[in-house]
Amino acid sequence: MAAGGSAGRRARRIREEAVRLQRLSREAHRQAGRWQAAGEAERQVAATLMALTATGWRLLVDRRWPGTPSANVDMILIGPGGVFVIDVKRWREPPAVVGGRLRAGAEPRDDEVRKLLELTRIAEDHAATLGMSPIAVRPLMIFAGHRLDERVGHVRLLGQKDAVPALIAEPDQVKPAMVRAMSEHLADCFPEHDAASLDEPEAPPAAEPAEALFDAEDVERVAMESMLQAPIERWMTFLHPDQASLVGRDWSGPARISGPAGTGKTVVGLHRAAHLAGRSRGRVLYVTFANNLPRVQCRLFGTMAAHFADRVEFSSLHTWARNFLESRGLRLHLDAGRADDAFSRAWMTEGRDSVLPEIEPTPGYWREEIDYVIKGRGLTSLEEYRAVSRPGRRTALRTEHREAAWLLYEEYELRLAERGVCDFNDVLLAAVGELEARPAEPPYAAVIVDEVQDLTLTGVRLLHALAGDGPNGLLLIGDGQQAVYPGGFRLADAGVSLKGRGAVLRTNYRNAAAILETALALVSDDPFDDLEGPSPDGRRAVHATYHEGRVLRADAADLADHDRRLIAAIGELTAAPPGGDGTSALAGAAVLCRSRRDIDHYHRCLSRAGIPVLRLERYDGRPVEAVKLGTYRRAKGLEFKQVFLPRHDADLTAASPADPAARERSELARRQLFVAMTRARDLLWLGSVAAPR
Ligand SMILES: Nc1ncnc2c1ncn2[C@@H]1O[C@H](COP(=O)(O)OP(=O)(O)OP(=O)(O)O)[C@@H](O)[C@H]1O
Structure with missing residues (x-):
């Protein structure tokens, strides 16, 4: 069947669905007549939103604000697009956002924004007990009788007719079972407000609204737009309750999140960035050591919290430092x-x-x-x-x-x-000096540092100077077991005092159990430094959650045989059926190498075999029909369905205890290999070449 035919059918279905929703909203408006305590505006908005219940959303109307005698929340809407805490407005003057503040005509309405945000926070706390990330709980004002789609800070402002199309356009984040569980949970937490409820006994039906509550064409347009978009990577709205509580925790000063590979540290960091952006006016800086990681993280963040995309800055430490110096008119010649x-x-x-x-x-x-x-x-x-x-x-x-x-x-x-x-260290040292002499203006609301174990002491000092010791200002995320550079310091040396503000994550969500076991066995005897102190060995409590997967070993007689087997194993992927997003298994594969020399060698091998290659330097996390190729170091923080490690054991020499420098080298080599292995979700291919006799 031609592609155009199926697109045409889908377009027709979308149109029918839009018209059905519109019909449902009229029906709902009649039912909303039973909701006696409400004014006509609330009734119309409720009816508008009730149409969404036909597509899996749930609506709670006029609920009590927990802990207050009489305050109420107009509506809570729970659906595939998240949880929306809704305040309905009937203003005569058109709402406008001027200089980042909400106004009704000339009159500022900051108090109403503040009240809605306060209410949203309460809903966030309740939603977090079921593991929902605070970023999926959103404040929304709906204006009866006006048309608009704007934001004031974290709060979305929609005209009544704009609400359904906007909500339908939200990416699906919450599964149906969770919508049900969440709406029951929130219904308990926000009890019905005294007399008014949609289940009140019958009252005379309200008159049919003079015009449709929203335009079917608007719904049709956004549904078509989202159909045409590239498949949006699923992002996580639901966290483990331990993770959700870290996202929203109030820390009185610098804090640290640690935990073994794949335990969701970055996921918590990204959700926390959005959470902090929603609670402050300033910007949030999200920093890592690796150069390519900010690109991937920025894109991921854009899909999970598009509404905060312009409030969170993703940067590598050195790029940030250079830009900062340049902004002060200081140019260093880094070469x-x-x-x-x-x-x-x-x-x-x-x-x-x-x-x-x-x-x-x-x-x-x-x-x-x-x-x-x-x-x-x-x-x-x-x-x-x-x-x-x-x-x-x-x-x-x-x-x-x-x-x-x-x-x-x-x-x-x-x-x-x-x-x-100058070298990279000079850039950081100059930035620390400049920052200490003239602090950043405006300062960041928060600085989140990912993969902190790879920074130098100067790097940590720089970020500490930038964030200060204030509440929720500095969050350090990392794991000493994954250090791919020689260490050299403790956090206390940087003047960072955590005073118990730390948390350790212990559930691995990434690696198949067999892969995790193989990787942990590699480093189980190696002590490592974890910024706050030494750890005597590499054995760590970590639970695997993901069990489907395997480790394949290819022990080749010589390099030519080894490379043939590598190409054959990757070739098998191209024959596999495409995944749900339409891309072949090749899109999830990576070949990771110990050195740049190996990279060049395997780039040639793959190209000769007609296998498309994308170097990690240019990868931004988007699915691409090509094998990703890069060094172990470049793969930091990333993950792939299939990871191929050619000649993975070539650097693994047994060092004599009498030779501490050799021991240090081999421990570092094992840690780097450990990082490479733990990038694999489903398949880890380990190639070796037998040593010549
Ligand atoms: N609660 C969860 N439920 C399901 N999957 C999760 C959960 N938390 C994290 N994940 C998934 O686990 C994987 C690893 O997460 P993440 O990259 O944040 O771990 P990490 O601890 O930063 O890893 P590393 O230190 O190895 O870079 C990601 O695919 C993420 O989406």
Whole structure:
């Protein structure tokens, strides 16, 4: 059957549905005549909304405001699009939003907005006990006799005729069973208001309204628009009650959410960003270390809370710092390539022939010492460096090693200066300095930091300076077991005091049980640093919820055999039937590699086999008919249905306990592999090449 034929049928169905809804609203208006206490405006609005009950919505009318003797809430509407706390207005003057404030003609109506927000908060708290995220509970004012579709802050303002089309256009977020459970729950929490209820005994039917309560064409238009849109990724309205309570919790100062991989930390962070945006006038900053993650998170956030999309800023830490400096007229010449060159030269003159190779011959180790310990902590003198403890680094350094590392650092700085360039740490250090001298204006209402374990101490200091110690200002989300960079600090070093404001999530929602077990077994003996203190080993209490899935191992004789098997395994996906969103299984697949060299190699292999590839640098979370390709580090915070890890064990060497630097290296390699493994939901493919005899 031609596509046009089925689209035509769907369009006809939409038109019939719109006309049916309109007919139902007239019917409902007659029934609303029984609702004696209400005025005609409420009756008309109730009738308008009652038409939606034919499509799975439920309407509670004139309910008591819990805890008050006589205050009421006009309506609560519960449906696939969420929960709406509704205030009906009958203003003679047209409503208008001027300078972000609601007015009736010239008169400000801030109190009415405030009252509705207060009521919405109560509804949020009640909805959260069933696990509904506060962002799915929305305040709505409906204006009888006026046409508009605007917002004042979090509150949506709709004309009576605009309400049904707008509500139908809301993406489906709540399943029918949950609509039923939620409406029964809210009906208990908001009891019927004294005399008035839709179930009152029969009264004379109200006269037919002079004109239709809404236009069938409007409903038809939005339904058509949503049909034509790309499939909207389902987002989560329902959280586990533990997660929901974290989203709405009031913290008196900086707080932390931790928990093993896949336990919904980011989901809580995103819902909390929306929640805080709804409760404050300022902007919320959502920061991560990785460069590509903000793009993915921003898109996800846009689908789950479009009404706050312009209030939450997603950025990587370095991009934020550079933009901030630029906004202050400060331009640093960041050049990672020339900084690498400066370090290589410094190593030749001050490192290679020093005492440092006794401890660790690879220059990369000492570059990390500078990046994460010396500059990463913002140390400014050898005295400080001599005294500092180095959490996360296993190798103990004696005084002569610290002196040699400091000399190497000074040489590196000199070479950077000669070249007129700076490195990433310089950007953060400059931003901290600038922020301390002249605080951000306007300040953010809140700063949420995801994957905090990958930041340096300077990075955390910067964000702490930005958010301050105020209530709900700073939220740090992360998991030390997933650190893919060498550590180097504790939160206390950054002056961040959590004072018990922390929560640990323990239910994994992402990985099939077999995948989670394999990943946890890899790191179970490795101690790790969790920003607040060390953890003696990697065994952690975590419950799997998702059981369908498997781990496939391909033990190949040589690299050519290995790569053939990889391509064959990916090829099988292309043969699988398309998923519900119409994309093939390829869209959910990722090949993750240990190094950039491997990336180039596998890009060539995949392309030669005719398999489309999308590099993670360009991925924004949208389903694309291509295998995603990137390093373990780039895959931080992401997830895929199928994850392929070619030559996954090539870096996993057994380190002798007598060689702490080698131990540190192999622990880091295992943590990175652990992160890559825990990106997989349903299938984890582990390729190995047998060692030559
Ligand atoms: N209450 C829940 N019910 C069902 N699925 C959930 C729930 N909470 C989170 N998820 C899903 O679990 C997956 C992992 O969530 P998320 O990415 O937030 O975890 P995370 O702890 O940040 O993971 P990581 O630390 O590994 O990056 C996502 O697909 C998310 O949609």
